């Protein structure tokens with residue numbers, strides 16, 4: 001809309017100067033005496049009243065007020081076009097980890113086989129995990145400490161990257177890791193199979209603990225969904241925005257999160273360039289697509305999206321690629337931004353309409369077109385006052401945006 005206003009303003013200048021010149025000539029040639037004095041005064045009045053302040057202020061004022069209002073509610077706009085485009089999106093692609101979910105694994109539950117207690121399984125696993133850098137390990141150690149369990153330092157520690165860790169604790173040989181690690185070591189996970197399947201269906205990751213070559217229990221760690229995510233997804237869908245999940249994670253976990261949120265279309269094990277490709281194909285099909293993400297892997301899709309939305313809790317790369325940042329990573333911010341987009345565009349329309357109407361009425365008046373009918377001319381002083389009033393009214397109308405309800 002700013003571009004449109006700029007194009008119009010570029011012609012506006014020439015047109016106004018032409019009208020002023022015609023006014024001078026018209027009055028000078030055909031006007032009553034002293035005709036050239038009338039001509040000069042009216043030409044000046046035309047220039048003053050047409051000073052396109054209201055036109056120039058119409059969109060930037062709305063954008064400035066909207067940007068400030070959005071920032072106050074945790075939504076940062078880097079780009080005015082995003083404010084205008086957000087109301088038009090019909091598809092939102094969302095990343096899972098860190099966008100729909102907290103992105104930080106938290107302890108979920110522990111199961112023990114007969115002969116072990118849950119506390120004992122947790123204590124041994126946490127003792128072994130103290131040496132690990134892995135976020136899943138961190139969640140387990142944190143839980144054991146919170147439960148007041150006394151951790152011991154492992155005598156030996158070995159990390160088999162990706163599948164688990166092993167070591168010696170209190171003279172016992174421990175192994176902690178996924179099914180692949182257990183299979184490799186010949187430890188049967190049969191007795192906890194049903195438990196594990198159920199926990200996986202809830203969207204958790206499972207780690208088995210083996211003590212001296214026999215299964216002792218399992219620990220489930222989950223990446224909890226952010227408290228506001230469900231409401232945000234529901235309200236977006238009710239608004240007619242289709243929500244699609246695209247995640248690098250496995251399909252089982254992805255589907256389980258999608259099921260809890262009522263998201264129907266899920267793309268799992270997606271590489272960064274595939275997210276961008278998905279975005280491009282939807283855009284080619286004529287959709288207006290927004291993307292919400294937090295990671296480096298989301299950056300290409302964020303940059304390509306009609307509106308890219310980054311989580312303020314995520315990576316800098318994502319924020320730099322996106323036009324919108326949700327400061328606290330709260331997806332309800334997208335809804336606030338959309339309401340604001342609708343209110344802002346309406347406000348810009350009002351401002352532009354007013355600026356045009358004002359000029360359409362003011363210029364003929366200043367040129368003395370109505371003089372034969374009314375016998376009055378517009379003094380340049382009144383023209384100057386009218387011009388100020390028109391600018392002020394655009395500013396006040398833009399300020400009304402601050403009162404707009406966007407929640």
Ligand SMILES: [Mg+2]
Pocket residue numbers: 095096097098099293294295
């Ligand atoms: Mg992510």
